[in-house]
Amino acid sequence: MLTYRTGAAGATSAAKAMSEHLLQQTLPPEMAVMAEYYAQGVRPPTPAEAAATRYAGTTSGMDDLADTLAMEIDRLREATSDSDDVLAVRAAGTFVAANLIDRAKAEELLQQRAVPFTADALDSEIRNASAARDYSSATAVPRRDMNPELAARLGIDPTKGLTPAEVAHLLNGQRADGQDIPGKTKRSATEAIGKIFEMDESRLPTRSELEAVLAGKTVSGGDIPAKKAERAVRRFTAVLGADAASLTNDQRENILSGRMADGQELSVSEYHERMDTSRARIGYVDFTFSAPKSVSVAWAFAPTEAERGIILQAHHDAIASTMQEVER
Structure with missing residues (x-):
């Protein structure tokens, strides 16, 4: 079975959530090891490499670091049955190995959480984070038949698994390192219909407001540039099930009454859901x-x-x- 969904390219922060979702580990550790074997030599990132990209930009303030540590513990909890104290030491050791914090700061964070730990245990986690495979996340494996020129243009090493941040950049229409793809044409999203006509989302528009919309003006009668207004009116009537160029009297009357062109009633939320549609550029297609x-x-x-x-x-x-x- 093949299912798919499309995603819009936007801010990298928005793509990051999708990246984490796609890389969520659903296999127990022993099955993840087997999956790596069948990946035939593609090396997953180490925990330190994954953390360095996942939490890049984290400030050094204790409150922010404590929140980041808690986030990592929550993420690790989904892939293991280890206790929170064990996961806290693991997360702190990973942050040290990723050069996000120093060892002293790691000890301070653990003490702040009242986590019992030994120096040897923390040292062990730091070593593991630098050398072990990251089985807390699924591995994004590049296609083996990827054209080398394409891989180079996208900043992908086909022999290595991608980190969460690299996946997020690719979903966002960028190179894996976050830079622009050479020669790629940038396309901007289309503004939402409701925003163009300045509609109040808390209620249905009145008849007089809709008459202004069909005339290519804002609901308050304000002017909209001619070409933009023409396109917006076409989109407005289209989402309500009609063609602006061949609008019948019945369709016009239904639209002016706040209904679909065929007379179907719409709630306030349903109406503005249609008005909020914007044709954002497609950043990726997720095939399952x-x-x-x-x-x-x-x-x-x-x-x-x-x-x-x-x-x-x-x-x-x-x-x-x-x-x-x-x-x-």
Whole structure:
């Protein structure tokens, strides 16, 4: 089964939330290790590398650092059953390894949370964060058949998994390092209809206000540049189910009464939901490939690793074949 959704490119902070969602680890650690094996040499980032990009820009103030530590503990909690005290030491050690804080600051944060810890335990977490694989997040694996020139243009190393920040930059239509993609044309979003006509979102517009809208003016009668007004009126009638160029008397009467062109009643929220539509530029398309349950069961109960690998490879081949069709 193939499902998909599109996402709009905007601020990097907005793409960051989607990046974290896509990289949320849903496998237990032992299964994540197996997934890395089948990724055939693509190295996941270390916990320190992931944290360095995830929390870049964190200030040195104790309140902000304490909030960031709490966020990391919450994130780690989703992928393990370890206690919060263990996770707090792990998070603090990761921050030290990522050069977000120094060791003294890490100890101060743990003491502030009244977390019992030993120097050896903190040292161990710092070493692990620098060298171990980050299994608290899923690994974003670049396609093995990616054109080297494309990889270079996007700032992607095909032999390494992408960090959360790198995924966020790509979702936002930028290079993995956050720089602009050479030669890429930038497109801005289209302003929401309700904003153009200055509608009050707390109520339905009155008949006189809608007459002004159809005339290409704001609800208060203010002027809108001619070309912008013409496009906005076309969009306004279109979201209400009509064509501005061939508006019938019945359709016009229904629209002036705050209804759909066919007479369907709309609540205040429904009306303004249509008026708030804006054609934001598409930054990415998220495809989700799901094997039939019978395949999942066959993989889970395969008697040998070799048979399990054959089933998984068949799934990967099916995805690759489908993507070839999509890319045409």
